[in-house]
Amino acid sequence: xxxxxxxxxxxxxxxxxxxxxxxxxxxxxxxxxxxxxxxxxxxxxxxxxxxxxxxxxxxxxxxxxxxxxxxxxxxxxxxxxxxxxxxxxxxxxxxxxxxxxxxxxxxxxxxxxxxxxxxxxxxxxxxxxxxxxxxxxxxxxxxxxxxxxxxxxxxxxxxxxxxxxxxxxxxxxxxxxxxxxxxxxxxxxxxxxxxxxxxxxxxxxxxxxxxxxxxxxxxxxxxxxxxxxxxxxxxxxxxxxxxxxxxxxxxxxxxxxxxxxxxxxxxxxxxxxxxxxxxxxxxxx
DNA sequence: CAAACTACCTGACTGC
DNA sequence: TGCAGTCAGGTAGTTT
Numbered sequence: 001x002x003x004x005x006x007x008x009x010x011x012x013x014x015x016x017x018x019x020x021x022x023x024x025x026x027x028x029x030x031x032x033x034x035x036x037x038x039x040x041x042x043x044x045x046x047x048x049x050x051x052x053x054x055x056x057x058x059x060x061x062x063x064x065x066x067x068x069x070x071x072x073x074x075x076x077x078x079x080x081x082x083x084x085x086x087x088x089x090x091x092x093x094x095x096x097x098x099x100x101x102x103x104x105x106x107x108x109x110x111x112x113x114x115x116x117x118x119x120x121x122x123x124x125x126x127x128x129x130x131x132x133x134x135x136x137x138x139x140x141x142x143x144x145x146x147x148x149x150x151x152x153x154x155x156x157x158x159x160x161x162x163x164x165x166x167x168x169x170x171x172x173x174x175x176x177x178x179x180x181x182x183x184x185x186x187x188x189x190x191x192x193x194x195x196x197x198x199x200x201x202x203x204x205x206x207x208x209x210x211x212x213x214x215x216x217x218x219x220x221x222x223x224x225x226x227x228x229x230x231x232x233x234x235x236x237x238x239x240x241x242x243x244x245x246x247x248x249x250x251x252x253x254x255x256x257x258x259x260x261x262x263x264x265x266x267x268x269x270x271x272x273x274x275x276x277x278x279x280x281x282x283x284x285x
Numbered sequence: 286c287a288a289a290c291t292a293c294c295t296g297a298c299t300g301c
Numbered sequence: 302t303g304c305a306g307t308c309a310g311g312t313a314g315t316t317t
Contacts (some may be wrong), residue, residue, distance in 0.1 A: 002311095077298085119311090176310075
């Protein structure tokens with residue numbers, strides 16, 4: 001499932017394939033893939049534009065175009081980008097962008113594949129610098145412009161479980177279920193602990209853990225469990241071999257050997273060590 | 286206003 | 302073999 005490290009791996013790949021290329025044709029093969037369009041704009045109008053750069057805010061990507069507009073992309077649960085020669089097909093192909101041939105490239109197709117259709121792309125008029133549609137997404141913990149003291153203060157004013165805060169993309173972005181569980185384990189924190197009950201030092205420790213697990217996953221090319229996450233060349237990352245708790249139910253905690261437990265959380269799952277991560281007396285999830 | 290809840294979606298897997 | 306049920310989960314919109 002793509003979280004910040006996986007999206008960053010994809011961004012790096014997209015930059016290499018797309019920078020300087022001109023989009024000559026646009027084909028939408030599934031309506032859900034472009035379901036969010038600003039009124040008065042048409043996704044097809046990006047044909048003719050040149051991609052100057054590929055940028056990221058949290059789990060959102062956008063292509064900065066020479067027109068000053070942007071194309072926003074979100075991988076959702078299962079989105080992938082692939083670059084292939086013209087004329088092929090794939091059962092999960094949702095959007096096909098044709099890249100014009102130029103002095104150093106043959107005509108190429110940029111594919112957006114998405115089995116579960118939670119992802120998609122949208123045009124953002126005037127959005128090259130930062131699309132207004134994703135202005136509500138906070139900076140991530142790797143961002144040099146992040147106001148870390150302000151984020152810590154925000155977290156410590158929230159009367160809600162700390163895992164929910166980690167997953168709130170408006171506070172700090174890029175964290176999903178996998179890295180939330182991994183960071184909480186590293187910081188020896190139970191996700192139900194109330195954010196406004198944590199010391200400043202503990203919050204700092206947790207955010208350091210998020211940053212560390214992000215960096216390690218990025219170095220490993222991201223986390224892949226199945227075919228749902230691959231880079232733009234179709235290759236899997238291997239950070240899943242380094243996961244301490246996520247998906248490790250009943251296996252020993254790498255720190256103390258206690259069996260890892262899987263518990264229900266927001267209609268999904270949390271994975272934790274019941275000994276290293278003590279539950280609060282009154283649980284609020 | 287903050288927090289909680291729900292719909293959206295496909296395919297792999299489980300149990301009968 | 303088939304079929305119903307479960308699970309995976311990020312985001313936006315709605316409800317509390």
